[in-house]
Amino acid sequence: MRVQQRTKELQEREQFLKTVLDTFPLFVFWKDRDLAYLGCNQNFAISAGMEDSTAIVGKTDYEMPWGETEAELYRKDDRLVIKSGSAKLGIIEPQQRPDGQTIWLETNKLPLRDLQGEIIGVLGTYQDISDRKHAEEQLQQTNEQLMRATRLKDEFLANMSHELRTPLNAILGMTESLQEEIFGAVSPEQIKALQLIEESGTHLLSLIDDILDLSKIEAGQIVLNLTPIAIVDLCKSSMAFVKQQAMQRRIQLETKLEQNLADIVVDERRIRQVLINLLNNAVKFTPEGGKITLEVTSFYPDSQSAIDAPSRQEFLRITVSDTGIGIAPENIKKLFQPFVQIDSALNRQYNGTGLGLALTKRIIELHDGWVELTSELGMGSQFTIALPYIQPPLSQEIAMASAKAIIDEISDEISSATNSEITSGTNESKPNASPLILLAEDNDINIMAISNYLKSKGYRMLIAKDGKEAVDIVLSESPDLVLMDIQMPRMDGIEAIKQIRNQNFHDLPIIAVTALNMSNDRQRCLEAGADEYLSKPIKLKQLDNMIQDLLISKV
Structure with missing residues (x-):
């Protein structure tokens, strides 16, 4: 009677365990050391095309409804778990079904041990994550599309900035030159008309800046300084x-x-x-x-x-x-x-x-x-x-005050040196007599506006219409300073600056003068080797002052 009672209890426990496994949402299986199946839950049996979980006992993966490639892969993982005695979790792998459909599984495998702790096989669970995998692939495609859209938007903004600022640079530059009577005397009525042109151009520039600024903020390209x-x-x-x-x-x-x-x-x-x-x-x-x-x-x-x-x-x-x-x-x-x-x-x-x-x-x-x-x-x-x-922080305030004191001291020294040169009669307006300026610019109107203005200030001018020509002229003529546009044919200004620096022209002052005005354009120019950066449309007087400062620092 005791044997019968004990048998009944074991049967009840076995039935209870089977019920738990069959209602478990995952697919469960276990194998012996030879990688033959010892059992599985009902979910696994149905997935393998069997009516009853007992039908799997003694079978190997080669006899299951998936391909030989998958069988080899599964058995390789089984051997690794049995040999190492360590679990292998989160295995993401495909499975080819008999109907030709490919599904994705996430599998966990652990060593199966007896009461003495000896490894007697492998215990595994897996779940079908095809929906999740497809969602991840779709999300990746969406992210790639968003990245492509962002890149196209960035390119559009950069091109739009260039296309709008370039003609404005010519308009405002020529207006400034006319107001300073670079091309000859103008009447009071003409001065008034030029002022109206300048005001309208400046207003148009502010509208362009607003549109581009808003677009850059929306694209997450604004970095606060x-x-x-x-x-x-x-x-x-x-x-x-x-x-x-x-x-x-x-x-x-x-x-x-x-x-x-x-x-x-x-x-x-x-x-x-x-x-x-x-x-x-x-x-x-x-x-x-x-x-x-x-x-x-x-x-x-x-x-x-x-x-x-x-x-x-x-x-x-x-x-x-x-x-x-x-x-x-x-x-x-x-x-x-x-x-x-x-x-x-x-x-x-x-x-x-x-x-x-x-x-x-x-x-x-x-x-x-x-x-x-x-x-x-x-x-x-x-x-x-x-x-x-x-x-x-207080330390920053102190550092700023110290830096200001140093800058003031240097400025005084430069001012003193400059005044000394002027007094000695070396040059009445420029740090060097007739400095030679190379202007690399592909827009004819901008060339006219900038070169005529600088010639009127006593500079000699060289013109290059692309980056390659600019590099060649630097090598042959050794100008005192370079004004480098960035968007040019054959070779852009960034590459031209790099090549000039690589030719041991480390002390040659280079000013990037460009219609590129995106968040990282200034940094790109400076990292390439430019000493200064001006965004078009530029103030010609500001450009002249910057040239003088750089030429003075070169002396």
């Missing part, structure tokens, strides 16, 4: 930018700054761009006799406000308020959408592209801040930007 800046100086310079417009319309400007504001670490150019945009909008939409106020305070957020701002993080609040036309509540959200304008009718009263506030929002968010707007129709608007009040 974070430096410490004085808040008071930033606000004063921004207010000065709109002062003349405000005076013409009898608009009162007021600044309210919290006392003893420390420097803040931000991208100075971008934040100045934000402030000038907000102030310009305030002037544009404020009637004559109105008032605009720029107020700056520091604060600690009481709540999470517009973003998940940590309560212990100090913020800087900059508010631009006006007594202008105001904005209806239903239109407030539209303001920060690119290319959307409230007054979009053909006869609308106020000009603009609808990009300024979209850029403002994205620039502030890049700084981990946020933008808020309150407005009442007919009463005015209040734009507020909040920036994390990150202050430079």
Whole structure:
């Protein structure tokens, strides 16, 4: 009776174990040391085309419904597990089914041991991950398509920047030359007309910059240049930018700054761009006799406000308020959408592209801040930007002060040396007599504008219309300085600069003058060996000053 009872218990345990294995969602199998199957669960049996799990006992992988290649691969893994006594987990492998379909499996194999711990075979589980594998492949294809789209977008932006800036460089360059009477005397009426051309060209450039900036931000190509800046100086310079417009319309400007504001670490150019945009909008939409106020305070957020701002993080609040036309509540959200304008009718009263506030929002968010707007129709608007009040460490301030002192000392020495040369009569305007400048540029109008201007300043000029010609001229003529365009036929400017440096012209000053204005273009030019970088359209006077500085440093 005891034997019968014990047998019954074993049968019940065996049945219980079989039930557990058969309801287990994975495919389970086990083999002996000779790699013959000892058993499997029902899922595995069905997958192998068997009605009952007992039918698998004694079979090998060569007798199963998958190919010989798979059988060899499975048995190789089995032997490795039995020999090493270590599990092999997460094996991703394909399996060819009898119907020709290929499925993907994720398999785990462990050594099978007896009660004494001896290895008697291998225990394995696997699951069909075909859906996951296909999803991963589809995701990879999608990522590749996105990367290709991003690359095409980058190329489009770079080409668009070049194509738009190149003619603008010619327009503004020739205008500057005419204003300085490089081509002869001009009348007061002509000067006024040239000023209007310059203003229109500069306005067109600002629109191009806005479109390209927004595109670069959307593409994740904007890298902030974070430096410490004085808040008071930033606000004063921004207010000065709109002062003349405000005076013409009898608009009162007021600044309210919290006392003893420390420097803040931000991208100075971008934040100045934000402030000038907000102030310009305030002037544009404020009637004559109105008032605009720029107020700056520091604060600690009481709540999470517009973003998940940590309560212990100090913020800087900059508010631009006006007594202008105001904005209806239903239109407030539209303001920060690119290319959307409230007054979009053909006869609308106020000009603009609808990009300024979209850029403002994205620039502030890049700084981990946020933008808020309150407005009442007919009463005015209040734009507020909040920036994390990150202050430079004291050591950095000391280092900056030391660096400034050194720079001032060097500047004094250079000034003294230059004055000495002038006094001695060596040269009245240039560090060297008639320096020889090589201009590498493939656009004829830009060649005319730049070369004529520099000739009028006393320079001798050489012209190369592609990078290869520029390298040859450097080798044969040894110019004193090179102005290198980047996008040119036969050989681009980057490669030309590298080849010039490789020919032991390490001290030859090279200025990259290019319409390429993407986030990494400056770095690419400098890494290739350029000493300076100017983005078209350039100010010819600025170019002249840069040339003089480089030639002085060469002496």
